[in-house]
């Protein structure tokens with residue numbers, strides 16, 4: 001197993017698999033957040049379920065946190081290894097996919113998303129952990145909508161979120177193609193995969209921007 005992570009292709013596959021996992025998480029996160037635009041009750045119900053279900057809290061949540069940390073650590077390792085490899089010789093066998101501006105800058109868009117995650121955890125995750133597991137505040141199943149809505153009152157926070165979502169789109173735009181390539185899923189169905197990837201990479205961040213602006217403008 002350690003040999004797998006030591007090989008360049010092993011690291012790329014691990015990176016791709018963690019990326020797919022995070023993309024699935026992001027999709028469900030988006031769907032639940034989108035409920036907040038259509039129905040406060042539906043959003044409260046979904047959030048209460050996610051926030052109190054033991055399987056979600058004590059199995060899925062730790063797996064998710066591990067996935068996020070793994071993806072970032074592996075991303076930085078890959079970047080450093082690639083930089084070192086390039087000092088010797090630049091090996092390009094992916095044609096244009098290896099040399100676009102975004103592919104060279106995955107580390108920067110990734111770092112911007114990491115900065116966002118820190119802010120996002122301070123905004124939502126830490127208060128949530130505090131509420132449930134530190135301060136043991138009573139659970140009100142209708143509290144979630146108001147908490148979210150309130151966060152988007154501050155225009156500076158909304159601006160920071162919107163900028164982060166633009167970086168997220170850039171990261172996903174290259175990440176999707178790259179991840180499919182790393183697991184060898186492009187042959188034959190290359191165009192369909194690319195189209196799905198592009199649609200996901202643009203629509204999900206755009207949807208998040210919409211949610212943030214919706215709450216901000218409805219204050």
Ligand code: HEM
Nearest residue numbers: 029033051061064113120124125128148168208209211212
């Ligand atoms: C308008 C956009 C967004 C809103 C309103 C939002 C809202 C929330 C809320 C309310 C939570 C707390 C869940 C809980 O622990 O009870 C949360 C957690 C989280 N969010 Fe977001 N989010 C947004 C965008 C994003 C994006 C774009 C990402 C990833 C790039 C992200 C990643 C996470 C992660 C990793 C957690 C921690 C999940 C957990 O373990 O509970 N969020 N978000």
